[in-house]
Amino acid sequence: MTSPTLFPVPEELARTAWIDEEKYESLYHLSIKDPEAFWGEQGKLVTWIKPFTKVKDVDYTGDVRIRWYYDGTLNVSANCIDRHLALRADQTAILWEGDDPKDHKHVSYSELHENVCRLANVLKKRGIKKGDRVTIYMPMIPEAAYAMLACTRIGAIHSVVFGGFSPESLVGRIQDCDSNCIITTDEGLRGGRKIPLKANVDEALTRCPSVKTCIVVKHTGGKINWVEGRDHWYHEELSQVGRDCPPVEMNAEDPLFILYTSGSTGKPKGVLHTTGGYLVYAAMTHRYVFDYHDGDIYWCTADVGWVTGHSYILYGPLANGATTVMFEGVPNYPDASRFWQVIDKHQVNTFYTAPTAIRALMREGEGPVKKTSRQSLRLLGSVGEPINPEAWLWYHRVVGDERCPIVDTWWQTETGGILISPLPGATALKPGSATKPLFGIRPEIVDANGNVLDGACEGNLCIADSWPGQMRTVYGDHKRFAATYFSAYKGKYFTGDGCRRDEDGYYWITGRVDDVINVSGHRLGTAEVESALVAHAKVAEAAVVGYPHDIKGQGIYAYVTLNAGEQPSEALRKELVNWVRKEIGPIASPDLLQFAPSLPKTRSGKIMRRILRKIAENEYGNLGDISTLADPAVVKDLIDNRMNRG
Numbered sequence: 001m002t003s004p005t006l007f008p009v010p011e012e013l014a015r016t017a018w019i020d021e022e023k024y025e026s027l028y029h030l031s032i033k034d035p036e037a038f039w040g041e042q043g044k045l046v047t048w049i050k051p052f053t054k055v056k057d058v059d060y061t062g063d064v065r066i067r068w069y070y071d072g073t074l075n076v077s078a079n080c081i082d083r084h085l086a087l088r089a090d091q092t093a094i095l096w097e098g099d100d101p102k103d104h105k106h107v108s109y110s111e112l113h114e115n116v117c118r119l120a121n122v123l124k125k126r127g128i129k130k131g132d133r134v135t136i137y138m139p140m141i142p143e144a145a146y147a148m149l150a151c152t153r154i155g156a157i158h159s160v161v162f163g164g165f166s167p168e169s170l171v172g173r174i175q176d177c178d179s180n181c182i183i184t185t186d187e188g189l190r191g192g193r194k195i196p197l198k199a200n201v202d203e204a205l206t207r208c209p210s211v212k213t214c215i216v217v218k219h220t221g222g223k224i225n226w227v228e229g230r231d232h233w234y235h236e237e238l239s240q241v242g243r244d245c246p247p248v249e250m251n252a253e254d255p256l257f258i259l260y261t262s263g264s265t266g267k268p269k270g271v272l273h274t275t276g277g278y279l280v281y282a283a284m285t286h287r288y289v290f291d292y293h294d295g296d297i298y299w300c301t302a303d304v305g306w307v308t309g310h311s312y313i314l315y316g317p318l319a320n321g322a323t324t325v326m327f328e329g330v331p332n333y334p335d336a337s338r339f340w341q342v343i344d345k346h347q348v349n350t351f352y353t354a355p356t357a358i359r360a361l362m363r364e365g366e367g368p369v370k371k372t373s374r375q376s377l378r379l380l381g382s383v384g385e386p387i388n389p390e391a392w393l394w395y396h397r398v399v400g401d402e403r404c405p406i407v408d409t410w411w412q413t414e415t416g417g418i419l420i421s422p423l424p425g426a427t428a429l430k431p432g433s434a435t436k437p438l439f440g441i442r443p444e445i446v447d448a449n450g451n452v453l454d455g456a457c458e459g460n461l462c463i464a465d466s467w468p469g470q471m472r473t474v475y476g477d478h479k480r481f482a483a484t485y486f487s488a489y490k491g492k493y494f495t496g497d498g499c500r501r502d503e504d505g506y507y508w509i510t511g512r513v514d515d516v517i518n519v520s521g522h523r524l525g526t527a528e529v530e531s532a533l534v535a536h537a538k539v540a541e542a543a544v545v546g547y548p549h550d551i552k553g554q555g556i557y558a559y560v561t562l563n564a565g566e567q568p569s570e571a572l573r574k575e576l577v578n579w580v581r582k583e584i585g586p587i588a589s590p591d592l593l594q595f596a597p598s599l600p601k602t603r604s605g606k607i608m609r610r611i612l613r614k615i616a617e618n619e620y621g622n623l624g625d626i627s628t629l630a631d632p633a634v635v636k637d638l639i640d641n642r643m644n645r646g
């Protein structure tokens with residue numbers, strides 16, 4: 001059945017793509033019918049030191065056990081680098097584009113090999129061993145990729161912390177995994193502004209005695225503080241070691257990395273991914289979703305501090321021997337043409353970005369896009385949040401000249417790679433829909449009582465069976481892993497997202513159904529922002545909700561009750577917004593902050609967030625039943641003083 005808004009697969013793509021419609025249907029069918037056979041075959045996408053004979057061992061009940069390829073051994077850096085050297089030593093692996101349009105650099109596979117091996121030798125020399133946790137707090141420069149790959153070469157577990165996070169956030173993430181080494185940079189550079197990364201590290205490390213080694217990349221050359229014995233210049237260290245470093249043999253289920261992400265509670269959780277399954281899944285999805293072929297110039301605009309950067313700037317593309325573009329800057333610097341200029345400059349043919357960037361650029365009109373050629377483009381992608389049909393259509397028409405399909409890829413830090421997405425040669429598109437599940441993925445839509453719904457329906461999105469890229473545990477807290485993801489619906493992985501399935505079997509992600517919000521594609525827990533606010537001396541209580549925001553997707557709306565005797569003021573409002581910025585990072589700054597003499601609570605003292613969300617959305621006429629409130633009068637004050645009147 002076709003609907004009027006269906007965008008068919010371009011004929012040429014249907015002919016040339018890895019997967020056309022027929023192949024999708026048959027492979028999908030096989031992958032569900034016989035997962036062992038399907039995933040056993042996909043396991044060949046990576047090179048094993050000792051080939052696996054066991055494919056899958058999964059139990060979603062009880063303690064929850066997830067293992068893939070678990071008797072195989074391999075090394076991730078050898079897969080991402082060494083195995084390509086015979087054929088493509090001189091091919092560009094990383095094409096770096098600086099914040100300043102004058103800066104760019106090609107790093108070939110052989111240069112990547114040398115840099116990664118040297119840094120791995122430095123880590124070894126500094127006593128870092130297999131299983132140790134190394135924190136990486138860096139801007140988007142090739143050394144960030146070297147750092148991640150150097151860890152994998154020696155079997156150290158990396159934990160990349162986004163450079164926009166505050167010293168406070170860094171402390172939490174270092175302490176949680178007890179890392180003993182941090183790799184950072186003097187300063188980052190974004191949109192012409194300097195980010196004081198090393199200064200943030202200095203502040204954080206006063207509270208992180210476990211960190212004995214700090215390796216510093218010189219990037220801007222800005223003046224920094226130095227702690228003798230702890231701090232070491234990256235370039236000096238590299239020059240003192242050899243360029244040979246044999247990759248360590250890792251079991252498929254040995255940890256590869258930890259990445260902290262927000263959930264419903266105040267404390268971000270350390271999502272743990274392991275070696276074999278993650279790499280197979282990243283490589284497979286990168287190849288099929290972006291229909292990656294030799295010679296493509298592929299650009300994902302994410303930051304390596306997020307999972308998208310891990311899977312689709314680094315591991316997926318490099319496992320496939322691709323040329324991956326790494327961009328240090330921002331979409332609107334020096335002006336709103338930057339993305340499109342970079343596409344022309346490097347002849348990018350696959351471009352993968354976030355809806356928030358599209359919406360921000362859309363606001364600048366077509367001019368900045370249309371003055372560039374973009375003839376090299378073949379495929380566009382979207383990730384991180386629902387893309388509204390209006391932004392989708394603009395992306396398709398203005399950026400892609402109606403020539404390029406858009407892959408709207410739905411996935412999560414927890415899933416390691418894309419789970420629901422069109423395949424460009426196989427799937428007709430509907431603007432705003434992530435379309436169909438990838439191979440081996442069994443989405444189920446369930447109602448509040450756990451009933452699995454059939455046909456066209458709407459409810460909560462679960463996944464009924466495992467895939468190799470799935471997270472294995474919450475670092476150091478397996479109980480929390482089982483409780484967070486497998487207790488709501490027995491025997492299923494619960495995603496935390498709401499979802500609709502239409503009559504054609506297309507999936508439409510409707511957004512989070514828990515206390516996670518998505519601000520400019522950045523995932524944040526409302527509880528995190530609340531704990532930052534209540535840490536301020538003048539704040540008694542805080543409740544944070546998301547509200548629809550034209551550019552960011554969701555904005556942050558904070559209700560704050562002050563301690564007795566404190567007076568609300570504009571100055572205090574600014575102070576509190578800055579406070580959150582400092583506690584968590586700029587991405588968490590509340591957009592709107594309302595002083596509330598008290599918050600709406602049930603008689604048992606539970607804050608009624610539903611009401612706060614409605615008021616934040618300016619939908620206060622429709623609050624539903626408020627009779628269970630301890631003091632219904634509170635609501636009138638909140639409405640009278642609401643901050644969103646748009």
Ligand code: WTA
Binds near residue numbers: 382497518521522
């Ligand atoms: C949301 C980012 C709609 C979703 C890869 C998910 C999306 C959360 C899409 C995970 C999409 C991601 N359409 N929503 N294409 N992609 N999301 O962990 O709510 O930073 O649960 O991973 O982003 O965010 P995370």
